Amino acid sequence: MKPALFDYVAPETVEAAVAALAGDETARPLAGGQSLIPTMNFRLSTPGRLVDLGKIESLRGIAVENGSIRVGAMTRHRELEAHGAANAANPLIGEVLDNVAHIAIRNRGTVGGSIAHADSAAELPCLLVASGGTVSVQGPDGSREIAADDLFRFHMTTTLDQTEILTEVRIPALPPATGYAFEEFARRRGDFALAGVCTLLTLEGSVCREARIAACGIGARPIRLAAAEDALRGRVVDEDARSEAGEAAKEYMTAPADTQASVAYRRDLLAALVRRTSETALKRAGR
């Protein structure tokens, strides 16, 4: 479990990092290394050059402004988790991060790194999709913005070009009258989830005006469960409605059976998590 030979550079500006990536097709950005380094040790990935983004100061920091939480790509999970204003603006963030691996990993792993890595079972991409966030990326031809729905293609693959660097993540603040919940089931605390569900319910009186539900671990990328949202939108979110939403979610489950979960179990698990999170979100929306 030793990596193959690679070069290492640690530029101090985004421009220099982009240039380092552009100059070498086999170059990969290093943004915390909690996923990339293990895959290199297993020799599942063999980048010729690592471009460490850790020294780029402009990629760090958190700002809450205009109804949005802006997170520099190299901000550690733990910094965001502990950020009072960010969590006050959207308490879903802390609930999601509490489920990301373990504290030691959250101390090193970065928000942008996790999103750019795009593991289909990871929590942060699911949060981004559920909350309708966006990211900024910078490449040789300048910067652009990508909405969460357009970012994730399939497992470990985004719409970023090899020469582009994800620079900032923006998560909307929790809308008014909105309840939230994230719940996942992992075999062991901190593992990648067999399935995880992020639910946001906005109430008008006792009726659900808007529902946003996304899941991770159930397919090739984080997925909006539109049919489950439809089952709740415009309705009183009672037990029947929640069950219908759970049933509706099952069609989105496309992950193959693996050593931990059969297809039938994962479908039922997804439905259970939709029921559980919509119940929790409902309670919180009413508060």
Next chain:
Amino acid sequence: MSTRQFGEPVQRNADPGLLKGEGAFIDDISLPGALHAAFVRSQHARAKIRSIDISAAEAMPDVVAVYTADNIGALDVELPMLIPHPCITSGGKTQRPLARDDVFYAGQCIAMIVAVDRYAAEDACSLIEVDYEPLPVELDLEKAIADGAPPVHDDIPNNIAAHFVQESGDADAAFAAAEHTTTVRVRLERSTAAPMECRAVAARWDGVSGELTVWDSTQATISVRGGLASLFDIDEDRIRVIAPNVGGGFGQKIMMFHPDEILVPFAAMQLDRPVKYIEDRVENFIGASQERAQIHEIALAAKKDGTVLGLRDSFIHDTGAFIPYGIAIAQVASTSIAGPYRIPDIWVEMTLVYTPCVQVTPYRGCGRPQACFAIERALDRLADELGIDRTEIRRRNFIGPGEFPYKRDGLLFADGLAVNYDSGEYEKALDLITGTVDLAGFRKEQEAARVEGRYLGFGIGFYVEGTGLGPYEGGHVKVHPITGKVYVTTGLTSQGQGHETVFAQIAADQVGCDVKDVIFVEGDTQAHEWGVATFASRAAVVSGNAIHKAAVKARARIIAAAANMLETDEDSIELRDGRAWIVDGNRSVSLAEIATASNPLRYAFNEASQTATQFAPASTHDGPPLAEGQAPGIEETDYFSPSHATWAYGVHAAIVEFFPDICSMEIRRYLCIHDCGNMINPMIVEGQVMGGIGQGIGGAFYERCAFDDKGTPLAANFMDFLMPYATEVPDAEILHMETPSPLNPLGIKGVGEAGTIPVSQVIASAMEDALAPLGIGPVRESPMSPDMIHGLLSEARSRR
């Protein structure tokens, strides 16, 4: 009198160093100029090797040597069959250090690269091209023994590695007399020990002196030395094997030889350079021994009142591609099958099956968890069928405290001797656990929870464990003349159990010193020549009693010498605080002075030693300074060879909540009553038991060595092999009972494996209890899993 250390929760004296990172594991041992080894391993479970091309690897600048079966000389042989048995088909198959013509499991070593560092060695591995012709495989144990199944070994029909029947009493008569019979089928899957430190070997050859030093992360230094001497045809005195700090073994490191244990010393001798091999985690998952897979079909013959008259068990045991450790695991399973129950008539049949997977050798528990799961699941079933409470049926079948020794003639245990339980208070243990858990109170709580839609269950499992096997171990006790420190050695090894503390307690009690003044050395063939190894929960029993016997003799020497020095009689001497005192007086001499005075000197190095020189006034006596038959110093050696295994036992219970919607569980309370005879150190016993429970919880709900149908390992890392974290293992309430063993002077029984044994049964029993209202069928497999719970609930729904 000095305070007795035996029985006290003395702090483990090895921990401060280990916690500060001062331990020396094999990778910490600095060998200047050392080369590093890596292995090319089979990608296929079963294949012919058409060709191996090593040319590109050999041409790499940092590669020093590439070995295949073609250039390892006399080592190109099948490795030793460690424990032969007449029932093994054709004497048994063992693996070659490096594959020749055939591979028998994915992970088998084909070539060894020795390079300047491990990076280069791994680079070179990827350049070796092996041309395989894959052959068909069958991993299902029952299909593998059917006619026409693809063979693992061409000359072994039906893949049957061994077949053996053991009988005690007359099971046929018991079944003929039965008022009720119950048959259940249980299945346990493959698992692995996954020690924190993987396996590791380093070797240095001194060509001038002809001495080979091997550092091996093994449980069996003396046995490894014997094996190496035999394979290399060198005298044992020329080989020193050292197991330094070892980060867990759990049986995986009792197995010898894994190929690297031979090839690394071989390369060191060939290349005249030190060579190191530090197994990585993937290699440990695919190349190191595994255990556990068995299928039991067990039948109980009973009376309507629940009395079990007879037992028949026929089981299949997966031995993997090779059977170097013989039938040991299956034999332990077959002899543990009747648990703490009287059951007079027993018939057990074992069929050992070759599968195209890494070899199976003992892993903590060694057949006992399988046997416990079988008998305890069957007993739960019998209770349910007869309408008797699950705890009550056990009570009705226990061997009573007045019935010991309780022998099962005809059932031969792993020491080759008939099962013979030496002592126990089984019913008392059951009363203690049901009282502590407040079972009646729990039933009310369970009822109330069900009304709220919550599912709580109570599970219980009893076990016995034959521990402390022979053949023997030795103990050596010596008092240092200069410092007065007490130097104690034995021949076996530690993997973190706390030997240095408990053996110090035993010695300190006899010589009257502080535990901290005992210097304990083990795991070094140069420090202690004779002995066997650490396995089968035997170290405390066998080495502990050997050290005790040696220390008793040393005590007599100290008292005799002190009486002489203090000019009093021996009855007037007491030993405490590192000194010999005149009883009720204030005169004393230190252990250092006694040891010094016991060794006639020519030269005086310090004040104390002046008194020991030939010209000191105190030394004037008739005859030579050392009387005929007398040995210098305070030094004694003795050995302990147990008459047969001593049987520990215990009972575990748990209250578990199950969540049917997500098919998960959470252990709310876990209790353990444990009896290992007299405890040397209750804190260390608790540590052992707690660790075992954690490993048992892993085995019950998380850990599984999964393979695909081609025999490719699917769980070769800690993402896929789910060793539980601290978050999955609850605190356990551990209560002790102490029923002394009559078989050894200290009255102790082994404890190393105990905690792991009944956990699967406890969880399965609780699952059935909790989910009964949902109509689930019986739980017959371990490990259990969310997927399994989902299956049980789906079946129950489809029946409704």
